[in-house]
Amino acid sequence: xxxxxxxxxxxxxxxxxxxxxxxxxxxxxxxxxxxxxxxxxxxxxxxxxxxxxxxxxxxxxxxxxxxxxxxxxxxxxxxxxxxxxxxxxxxxxxxxxxxxxxxxxxxxxxxxxxxxxxxxxxxxxxxxxxxxxxxxxxxxxxxxxxxxxxxxxxxxxxxxxxxxxxxxxxxxxxxxx
Numbered sequence: 001x002x003x004x005x006x007x008x009x010x011x012x013x014x015x016x017x018x019x020x021x022x023x024x025x026x027x028x029x030x031x032x033x034x035x036x037x038x039x040x041x042x043x044x045x046x047x048x049x050x051x052x053x054x055x056x057x058x059x060x061x062x063x064x065x066x067x068x069x070x071x072x073x074x075x076x077x078x079x080x081x082x083x084x085x086x087x088x089x090x091x092x093x094x095x096x097x098x099x100x101x102x103x104x105x106x107x108x109x110x111x112x113x114x115x116x117x118x119x120x121x122x123x124x125x126x127x128x129x130x131x132x133x134x135x136x137x138x139x140x141x142x143x144x145x146x147x148x149x150x151x152x153x154x155x156x157x158x159x160x161x162x163x164x165x166x167x168x169x170x171x172x173x174x175x176x177x
Contacts, residue, residue, distance in 0.1 A: 015105040015160055017153045022098040025136075025148055026090050032131055033086040035144035042082065046075035101148075105163055109139075109147065122147075124167035132175045139164075 026033075052068035093099070100114040108121045122141055129140035137160075139147040154160050164171065 015154070015156075015163055017103050017149055019101045019103055019136075019148045019150055019153065020098050021094060021101070021148060023091065023094065026087070026094070028133065029131070029138055029146065030083070030087050032138065032140070032146075033090060034082050038144075039079070039082060042075055042079040046072050046079055049075060103147065103149065105160075105167075107167070111147065124163075127164065127168035127171050130164060130171055130173045132173065134177050 049068050049072040053065050053072055056062075056065040056068055097115060099116070102112045102114060104110045105124065108123055109127075110119070110121050112119045122145070126141045126143075127139050128142045131138040131140070136151055137149040139149060141147075149160070151157055
């Protein structure tokens with residue numbers, strides 16, 4: 001049997017795990033795939049354009065009212081399609097096969113996609129949001145990339161939570177069952 005420590009060439013003191021992104025996982029995090037700041041900006045934009053439409057129509061400047069109305073419709077459609085587009089992009093990425101990752105945590109989060117062979121490092125302080133579900137954690141970076149961490153694959157869940165609090169003290173936490 002292959003030892004993960006040997007694959008990663010790391011010591012026993014390092015937090016490490018194996019994760020998989022599959023259709024079941026994606027269906028469970030669909031509501032969190034879009035960065036809330038982007039949603040809020042789009043919502044604010046279309047509401048301001050709607051207000052602009054009403055005001056310019058009231059003062060009988062119909063040319064500007066039409067421009068504001070077109071902007072309102074465009075931003076509203078983008079707002080509605082945002083989640084759908086993010087979901088479709090995620091499902092398309094795993095269309096042929098699920099992605100498996102080996103992840104180790106220290107000052108950086110080292111991610112190796114076993115399926116594609118790609119590797120990346122993300123500074124741990126970049127974790128902005130933690131979603132805790134019954135079976136797993138999902139770490140979201142400031143750029144809203146997500147990293148699944150299954151609880152049953154962690155050696156010590158409390159040590160992992162302590163690590164996250166130390167490395168990303170400003171991270172927002174949401175627990176969901």
